[in-house]
Amino acid sequence: MSRPRIVIVGAGFAGYQTARTLSRLSRGKADVTVLNPTDHFLYLPLLPQVAAGILEPRRVTISLTGTLSHVRLVLGEADSIDLEGRTVQYTGPEGEVGTLPYDRLVLAxxxxxxxxPIPGVAEHAHGFRGLPEALYQRDHIIRQIELAATDDDPKTCAARCTFVVVGAGYTGTEVAAQGQLFTDELVRQHPLTKDIRPRWILLDIADRVLPELDERLSRTSDQVLRQRGVEVRMGVSVKEATRTGVLLTDGEFVDTRTVVWCVGVRPDPLAASLGLPMERGRLLVEPSLQVPGHPDVYAAGDAAAVPDLENPGKYHPMTAQHAWRQGKVAGHNVAASLGVGTRRPYRHKDLGFVVDLGGVKAAANPLGVHLSGPLAGAVTRGYHLAAMPGNRIRVAADWxxxxxxxxxxxxxxxxxxxSVPLDTASPEVARVPGGPEKPRAKADGKPQDEGTGGAQQAQQEPAKPGPAEMSGGPARTADQPGAPDAGDKPGPVKITDDGPDVSRRPDGKEGA
Known part of the structure; x- marks a missing residue:
């Protein structure tokens, strides 16, 4: 008798934890396959430190084959799922098409x-969702400071040294905080003329920084940013983006070559393609994470609308801490369906947040205790080290x-x-000339749920900490649903390519 075939689509917080749990529980009783476009799990909370040159890129990536024993990795992106035929169609990294049959499916x-739908944003803004975008931003920031240091035109020099971050959620706040420190250090190596100083502007339609957090954390973060020199402008967003700058909703035009788009995420369209009941773009599931009517299909993470048993009638938000812990429950429940253990519902209570503000500064409230300054910074870094499933020594060494x-x-x-456009459905993979590409995400002005891309939430669980909370792992979330410009995630900026960033484009012409 053949062993059950388990296919896990995606290796983010939910998919990785599902695979790790199953690799431990199945013990050879099932064939576990992970379908993912990359060969690693990305620890999103530390991406701002990659862009700021603190951590090397490989520090925030965890090898799938190196950490998931008895799990088969298939490189590719899922194109469609046949629920009746129990198969997943996918496209590999070189355009090859394949099919994976399954007996149990976990959609993560x-x-x-x-x-x-803001004019110019898709063309002139870059996001902060994946590793390629963080690497691009790092190079771009360095290039703008280097070009500004040799520019004789004060206006152009000032524009190159102006960096606009849209969205004051977790990601946007951390990017602005780390970015200001990074550019100040760059200027010490490349002195600017005419008393020009790097200028970072953080915009958000909300009335305060980190609007979804406790007001004390918000206030602490706001104070640190302002003391550092970041211009925090609440109630203001982008009306239009151009190659030379952005027009703000208050009528001001800001000359800049950099727009970092941190305005949230939406569930992968793959979930909606199944034609099953949805909740704001997410697949409705039972507390056990099973899809109603399809007991062999499970969903977890940003793709799933999981009922909040602590708050009846509501669903858990799209955050990394929920994705991480949902992955663990999904793994247990899939194993239970194979006769290993018993099924359990997903329950979760938040016990606090941590926000890294760069240097020794941070804001945190573990177990409701408000912390700021160096103590909060130590707690935040300790939390990240405990939450990461690997690379702890390397990360600590880089620090x-x-x-x-x-x-x-x-x-x-x-x-x-x-290679890192905003209108891509695969921010984790840099675009290459002639390479396969998933359908692009379309602009949408409708309210959306948050997504794993912003802060870290502290919680407690007897198991090893996962990336989403103080005792579990850092979570990244986007900003308030429906806020036109507040949030946390990536996008692309063509504004930056009038210098040494010259390469051959997909159309074969020279240029960035």
């Missing part, structure tokens, strides 16, 4: 960039080196502007 496809040595401010030139 995650989310894609949230686009809004120590960053504290005692100057950062290596050099452009690697590995990711170009056109």
């Amino acid at each position: 496809a995650g989310s894609v960039n949230k686009l809004l 120590v080196l960053d504290a005692v040595l100057p950062r290596q401010a050099v452009q690697l030139g590995l990711v170009r502007s056109w």
